[in-house]
Amino acid sequence: MIFRFLRCLTGKLDDGLRIADLRMQRTVGGPLDKICKIRRHAFGAVALPSLLCALLVLASPSILRAILAATTAVVVCGLLIVLMRISDARGSSVRVDLAFQAVVVILLSALIWWFGPDQYSSRGLYRHVLVPIAAALSFSLLCAAGLLERIFRRVRAETKYDVYLKETELFASRDPAPEVTFGTLVTALLTAPIRAPFALLTPTAIATLVASPVWVWPATLTTLLIFLFALFVAGLNERFAIMWALIQGVFFKAGSLFVSLIVIALAAARLFGISYVTTVLDTAAWWTIGLILAFFYILSWWYDYWSNRLVTDEILAMLCPTVKGKAQIPYPINAGQSRTTVPEDGRVLQIHGASRFIVIREREDKPLPYFQSLSIDGLITTLALSGAPGGKAVPTPVQVGSRAYNFHAIAALIFGGIIAVSAWMIHDGAQLPEATLHSSIGRVALSQFLRQDQRNNQRPLIVVAASGGGTRAALYTAALLEGIARMGRSSDIVLASGVSGGGASLAYFAANRPALITNDNHAWDLYFDTMRQPFIQDVLNRSSEWRIATKGRLGLLLRESFDRRWSLSPSRTRLEDIADMGLILNTTLAGRLDCPNSECAGKLLEDVEPRFRSSTKSTLAGGRLLLTNLQLPRDLSGKALEPGVEESLPVILSGPDITLQQAAALNANFPPVFPNAAIDVNDGKTTRYWVTDGGAADNRGMEMMLYALRLTLKDLKADQLPPIYVIVADASGLSDAYTQDRGISSVAGAGSHFASHLDSELVSSIRQLYPKNDDRFHFSYVMMPNRLRESGSFGTHWMLQRRINIRESREKHSREQTITGDEMITVLRALHTPGFHAKLSPGACKVLMWSQGDPEHSEGWLEVVSAFGGSDASPTCETP
Numbered sequence: 001m002i003f004r005f006l007r008c009l010t011g012k013l014d015d016g017l018r019i020a021d022l023r024m025q026r027t028v029g030g031p032l033d034k035i036c037k038i039r040r041h042a043f044g045a046v047a048l049p050s051l052l053c054a055l056l057v058l059a060s061p062s063i064l065r066a067i068l069a070a071t072t073a074v075v076v077c078g079l080l081i082v083l084m085r086i087s088d089a090r091g092s093s094v095r096v097d098l099a100f101q102a103v104v105v106i107l108l109s110a111l112i113w114w115f116g117p118d119q120y121s122s123r124g125l126y127r128h129v130l131v132p133i134a135a136a137l138s139f140s141l142l143c144a145a146g147l148l149e150r151i152f153r154r155v156r157a158e159t160k161y162d163v164y165l166k167e168t169e170l171f172a173s174r175d176p177a178p179e180v181t182f183g184t185l186v187t188a189l190l191t192a193p194i195r196a197p198f199a200l201l202t203p204t205a206i207a208t209l210v211a212s213p214v215w216v217w218p219a220t221l222t223t224l225l226i227f228l229f230a231l232f233v234a235g236l237n238e239r240f241a242i243m244w245a246l247i248q249g250v251f252f253k254a255g256s257l258f259v260s261l262i263v264i265a266l267a268a269a270r271l272f273g274i275s276y277v278t279t280v281l282d283t284a285a286w287w288t289i290g291l292i293l294a295f296f297y298i299l300s301w302w303y304d305y306w307s308n309r310l311v312t313d314e315i316l317a318m319l320c321p322t323v324k325g326k327a328q329i330p331y332p333i334n335a336g337q338s339r340t341t342v343p344e345d346g347r348v349l350q351i352h353g354a355s356r357f358i359v360i361r362e363r364e365d366k367p368l369p370y371f372q373s374l375s376i377d378g379l380i381t382t383l384a385l386s387g388a389p390g391g392k393a394v395p396t397p398v399q400v401g402s403r404a405y406n407f408h409a410i411a412a413l414i415f416g417g418i419i420a421v422s423a424w425m426i427h428d429g430a431q432l433p434e435a436t437l438h439s440s441i442g443r444v445a446l447s448q449f450l451r452q453d454q455r456n457n458q459r460p461l462i463v464v465a466a467s468g469g470g471t472r473a474a475l476y477t478a479a480l481l482e483g484i485a486r487m488g489r490s491s492d493i494v495l496a497s498g499v500s501g502g503g504a505s506l507a508y509f510a511a512n513r514p515a516l517i518t519n520d521n522h523a524w525d526l527y528f529d530t531m532r533q534p535f536i537q538d539v540l541n542r543s544s545e546w547r548i549a550t551k552g553r554l555g556l557l558l559r560e561s562f563d564r565r566w567s568l569s570p571s572r573t574r575l576e577d578i579a580d581m582g583l584i585l586n587t588t589l590a591g592r593l594d595c596p597n598s599e600c601a602g603k604l605l606e607d608v609e610p611r612f613r614s615s616t617k618s619t620l621a622g623g624r625l626l627l628t629n630l631q632l633p634r635d636l637s638g639k640a641l642e643p644g645v646e647e648s649l650p651v652i653l654s655g656p657d658i659t660l661q662q663a664a665a666l667n668a669n670f671p672p673v674f675p676n677a678a679i680d681v682n683d684g685k686t687t688r689y690w691v692t693d694g695g696a697a698d699n700r701g702m703e704m705m706l707y708a709l710r711l712t713l714k715d716l717k718a719d720q721l722p723p724i725y726v727i728v729a730d731a732s733g734l735s736d737a738y739t740q741d742r743g744i745s746s747v748a749g750a751g752s753h754f755a756s757h758l759d760s761e762l763v764s765s766i767r768q769l770y771p772k773n774d775d776r777f778h779f780s781y782v783m784m785p786n787r788l789r790e791s792g793s794f795g796t797h798w799m800l801q802r803r804i805n806i807r808e809s810r811e812k813h814s815r816e817q818t819i820t821g822d823e824m825i826t827v828l829r830a831l832h833t834p835g836f837h838a839k840l841s842p843g844a845c846k847v848l849m850w851s852q853g854d855p856e857h858s859e860g861w862l863e864v865v866s867a868f869g870g871s872d873a874s875p876t877c878e879t880p
Helices: 002-025 031-036 044-058 063-090 094-115 130-158 161-166 182-195 197-210 213-236 238-251 254-271 275-281 285-319 376-387 397-428 446-450 470-486 500-511 521-531 535-542 554-566 605-615 660-667 703-714 744-767 821-832 842-852 855-868
Strands: 328-330 347-352 356-361 370-375 435-437 461-466 493-498 582-595 624-628 651-653 677-682 686-693 724-730 777-783 803-809 814-820
Touching: 002 213, 002 238, 002 370, 031 044, 031 063, 044 063, 044 094, 044 130, 044 285, 063 094, 094 130, 094 285, 130 285, 130 397, 161 285, 161 376, 182 197, 182 213, 197 213, 197 238, 197 254, 197 285, 213 238, 213 254, 238 254, 238 285, 254 275, 254 285, 275 285, 275 535, 285 347, 285 356, 285 376, 285 397, 285 535, 356 376, 370 376, 376 397, 435 660, 446 493, 446 703, 461 470, 461 500, 461 703, 470 493, 470 500, 470 521, 470 724, 470 821, 470 855, 493 500, 493 703, 500 521, 500 554, 500 582, 500 660, 535 554, 554 660, 582 605, 582 660, 582 703, 605 677, 605 686, 624 660, 624 703, 660 677, 703 724, 703 744, 724 855, 744 777, 777 855, 803 821, 803 842, 814 821, 814 842, 821 842, 821 855
Parallel strands: 435 677, 461 493, 461 724, 493 582, 624 651, 724 777
Antiparallel strands: 328 347, 347 356, 356 370, 582 624, 582 686, 677 686, 803 814
């Protein structure tokens, strides 16, 4: 019974797909013919360029541009229908239709280029990298189409396939659906997952990406089961398998294959909960990513349509030299050559879709005609074997196939050449700096903040070091600073040093210090609200800007996002405006270029740098470059022991030209997402430094701050040595599971362990500067609770996650709790500041209690609370 059912089902599915394909891809007698009187194209010939133009207008979406994009699609579709209908009626070459479409795409690209600014705008068009790509592809198709006749000239002149057509039966009798046996059933079940992995994974991945967060797993599993069943059925019926592969094939040709691989990779990352991906996909930034992927799919399909449609037009001309641009020719089979029950009269052969042919014979008694589809290779081979067996066909199928291959190769080479030359010119062209300094001297000396004779009490000065870790580190640093402020001690913070997320948080604190040290509740709420902003979404939305693809770097977008969302007071925006505390933001050097004064004096380095790019050296790579408002001790920079390193490290830059937002973005230039950023210095000599995230060298940001402290304190007299309390806010990621990674973890972790040893020695040497038994120098390491910084938990991306999964592991069991991003902020604040417990949900309260039980955090924070006379922020809420 089951075998009979499956046999019937496979037959029905096969018939259904064949009929759907006939109706949707048909040219003469198809949807475009019936609706628009265009007889030589399938519906995609109008839909694809219309959607392509709409996406060129839309780019990164906004409401106004979405309206413009929809309007563009309608206008382009209507215009192309009118032009292609006229072309069809006149019997013009099909290349005229391509010219119409390519010119429309190029003109629209020119319109966007002419009227659009270089920067993203939500209210109109703007220049983006998709525009020249679409224009280049259009130009490539036009060039290849111009060579098409020459490529096929010889085979068209020699062809005898018009004769072979009359002697060949192209219709094939359809046998009943194959029998289903126990053996075929078991084989189909076992081989279904591996029969066509891309056909299984791609639609499943698309469903995974477009589903809302709540429906990700149900949508994935449902789609997977549906397509697994389809592959299972394909194992039972070869005819269905052919049709199924044909329909799915649009995702695996040319450029669409590359896009499909990206889609599969993103979907896998979302399913496995990789927070760097899930956080972005769960927000509005997904629309930008999804539309870019859709653009490349549609661009690839449009290219595929025309590159194949032009070839089928030439093949049809080989079979009927008088075709004159039509998509259909008579198929008059000679008497006695018919091998099926299909009548010999009334037969036609026509182009089907873009890359196939179909033979049709209408039936008066039934609405569905006799039909049989064939690929280009299948048609030519069948005609050659039937009309001139023994390899005597003129030209041979191999010769015809080579011409088609040559055409595809030439079109691809033209497009690839345009892209390659453009990329090389961009790479070899000017590259904008993210900061330009005309002075590298700080405004205030660190010693001014540390001299004891200037202080009226014996309260310890506070020095804060904040680690990297993106949004997680920024919020954790803010919570720890708020805890210090609620104890009335934030005005004692005289020096702060940070990396990446922690550095950005310290920069914001320095800019808003006057309001924050007064415990202004609104100012503190605004601090947390600012640090949680979706900065990476801003970067993604604007990443396709043409200025970023050419002269700019993604770090510029991060800095601009800081500019927009921080809303700093004009009087405290630049590094030199901060005169009430010291600030050190740590970056990591990647390269350096010294431009000859004879060539660069009085000129912008970005204009002359390309000529000297080969002189850029990486000998400083891995060293520190500090951005600070301080005049740090000269002895802080020292000559390296090894030969070949010409400049002393660390490099110290300051001056009036750099803003806090610039410095914060440079210190948070996270690799490999953000490319190296350029800093130009013109203070007597012209130098360009290339830098990356400060965490690339060490993620704590302590070593340079401790060096500066030690050197400054060494120059003070014994009665001037102040009491100092150093607090380290470490929110570095935690992943302590061992895997056989062939030493990768050792390479990645070695720098941190060497830095820890160095920091330990520096702290010891600072303590030795104080008299014996003098306990005025304290050091507390306040580690973020392990549960909150474990891999896969609270991510480091510059965007607060909507939902954060926290796991508490014990010897025999583990518990999990999912809370929102807002609840996580409340947990962090309650962890360091009494008074937030009433705002905690039961789930957040549970996470708070787990965090309070973390010994590494609680011991460090209790040291601080005890030293400053504060009260412990232990939770008072009860978990369910």
